[in-house]
Amino acid sequence: MTSQRFALPTLLVVLCACLVENLSVEENFASGLNVSLPEPRAYIPDAHLLDFVYHNHEEMTRFLRATSARYPNLTALYSIGKSVQGRDLWVMVVSASPYEHMLGKPDVKYVANIHGNEAVGRELMLHLIQYFVTSYTTDPYIKWLLDNTRIHILPSLNPDGFAVSKEGTCDGGQGRYNARGFDLNRNFPDYFKQNNKRGQPETDAVKEWISKIQFSLSGSLHGGALVASYPYDNTPNSMFQSYASSPSLTPDDDIFRHLSLTYASNHAKMSRGVACKTSSPSFENGITNGAAWYPLTGGMQDYNYIWYGCMEVTLEVSCCKYPPAHELRKYWDDNQLSLVKFLAEVHRGVQGFVTDMSGTPIEKASLKIKGRDVGFQTTRYGEFWRILLPGVYKLEVYADGYIPRDVDFMVVDQHPTLLNVTMQPAKGYHMYNLLKTTTTTTTPRTPPSSKDSSDIIMFPE
Numbered sequence: 175m176t177s178q179r180f181a182l183p184t185l186l187v188v189l190c191a192c193l194v195e196n197l198s199v200e201e202n203f204a205s206g207l208n209v210s211l212p213e214p215r216a217y218i219p220d221a222h223l224l225d226f227v228y229h230n231h232e233e234m235t236r237f238l239r240a241t242s243a244r245y246p247n248l249t250a251l252y253s254i255g256k257s258v259q260g261r262d263l264w265v266m267v268v269s270a271s272p273y274e275h276m277l278g279k280p281d282v283k284y285v286a287n288i289h290g291n292e293a294v295g296r297e298l299m300l301h302l303i304q305y306f307v308t309s310y311t312t313d314p315y316i317k318w319l320l321d322n323t324r325i326h327i328l329p330s331l332n333p334d335g336f337a338v339s340k341e342g343t344c345d346g347g348q349g350r351y352n353a354r355g356f357d358l359n360r361n362f363p364d365y366f367k368q369n370n371k372r373g374q375p376e377t378d379a380v381k382e383w384i385s386k387i388q389f390s391l392s393g394s395l396h397g398g399a400l401v402a403s404y405p406y407d408n409t410p411n412s413m414f415q416s417y418a419s420s421p422s423l424t425p426d427d428d429i430f431r432h433l434s435l436t437y438a439s440n441h442a443k444m445s446r447g448v449a450c451k452t453s454s455p456s457f458e459n460g461i462t463n464g465a466a467w468y469p470l471t472g473g474m475q476d477y478n479y480i481w482y483g484c485m486e487v488t489l490e491v492s493c494c495k496y497p498p499a500h501e502l503r504k505y506w507d508d509n510q511l512s513l514v515k516f517l518a519e520v521h522r523g524v525q526g527f528v529t530d531m532s533g534t535p536i537e538k539a540s541l542k543i544k545g546r547d548v549g550f551q552t553t554r555y556g557e558f559w560r561i562l563l564p565g566v567y568k569l570e571v572y573a574d575g576y577i578p579r580d581v582d583f584m585v586v587d588q589h590p591t592l593l594n595v596t597m598q599p600a601k602g603y604h605m606y607n608l609l610k611t612t613t614t615t616t617t618p619r620t621p622p623s624s625k626d627s628s629d630i631i632m633f634p635e
């Protein structure tokens with residue numbers, strides 16, 4: 175079965191550094207064994223030999239380059255930018271279509287090591303990459319996943335912090351922050367509170383990245399606890415709640431709980447909910463609402479969800495932030511199944527296309543599941559995806575110049591529901607547009623970006 179594949183120009187802009195990167199290695203690799211490679215570290219070791227040790231930035235870079243050279247049909251390496259100290263923020267795509275978006279098929283991501291001293295996730299990502307590429311031909315499940323999903327893996331969002339962190343240090347803040355002392359998981363625009371923190375190169379790179387590629391599902395890997403923590407991290411009234419945090423629930427709470435439970439219950443022990451220390455909290459079933467644990471402003475997961483409709487869960491994978499390397503194999507064994515099953519959940523719910531009467535895709539149509547007031551948008555190809563549990567729903571579709579539509583649909587457990595929506599042009603579009611402009615002024619609270627207010631994804635009521 176061949177899928178229709180479309181080039182994605184905006185992605186290629188992002189990918190341009192990586193293409194140069196990759197091609198230089200690939201061309202040499204392909205042109206013969208006796209060739210001398212352009213860069214000293216661009217060699218091709220056996221990717222099976224990824225050890226259970228920590229890899230510094232150079233070693234990680236070497237592994238990623240070697241793997242992308244060895245598996246050119248399954249991987250693409252690109253950088254979304256550089257850290258304060260100039261280290262590349264590498265992303266490895268693992269997919270049967272690593273360089274091109276697959277029409278109608280979702281993109282998902284993992285981001286690890288946003289806190290530089292939380293090191294387990296960083297190594298888990300390298301092992302996950304290796305696991306995917308080496309299992310593709312032997313494991314039908316992995317083959318299916320990579321044939322139907324583009325998986326983007328960012329092993330370290332804070333390589334500068336990692337560089338000054340110390341192996342064996344379970345607690346504390348050394349290496350947590352970027353090189354300018356900013357906590358990157360407090361550095362995103364916030365829906366509930368004004369966030370005055372100056373944007374950092376690392377978080378600016380993420381903002382640019384997720385504005386270019388529409389991700390439907392995401393996991394952010396942390397350490398220092400063992401729990402899957404889901405939005406919201408912040409709450410409208412946290413200043414009155416500093417002593418007893420209460421939950422701050424999204425309209426998609428059922429989905430977020432399900433996604434978090436998927437991770438926790440496939441993990442070797444997370445769902446037992448055992449506290450890391452006697453002084454730390456225990457989490458029933460290994461999951462928690464973020465704000466119920468402790469509210470925070472400027473977190474990445476709320477930003478992903480509110481601004482881009484991407485369902486992101488924070489995965490705390492180790493009680494010890496930077497455990498000794500000899501424990502890494504155990505962490506991999508504990509998390510391997512969770513890491514795979516979590517991503518596969520993107521193939522649950524509803525997906526489809528929004529087009530006009532002639533079948534032309536409508537980009538940036540605003541979509542909302544009725545009763546769930548956080549919206550999402552179509553891609554430039556008119557595609558959309560929304561993770562939903564089995565049930566009966568109504569999709570509300572709104573696009574400039576078209577008559578708004580409501581479409582009823584049903585979601586079952588076994589496979590995603592395919593839903594194609596055709597929009598009819600609005601009569602008297604001019605009047606309609608004036609009316610819409612008036613309506614919009616009552617809408618949003620926090621504009622997502624100063625330069626492009628059309629990115630607002632809160633659905634106009």
Ligand SMILES: [Zn+2]
Nearest residue numbers: 289292396397
């Ligand atoms: Zn963390």
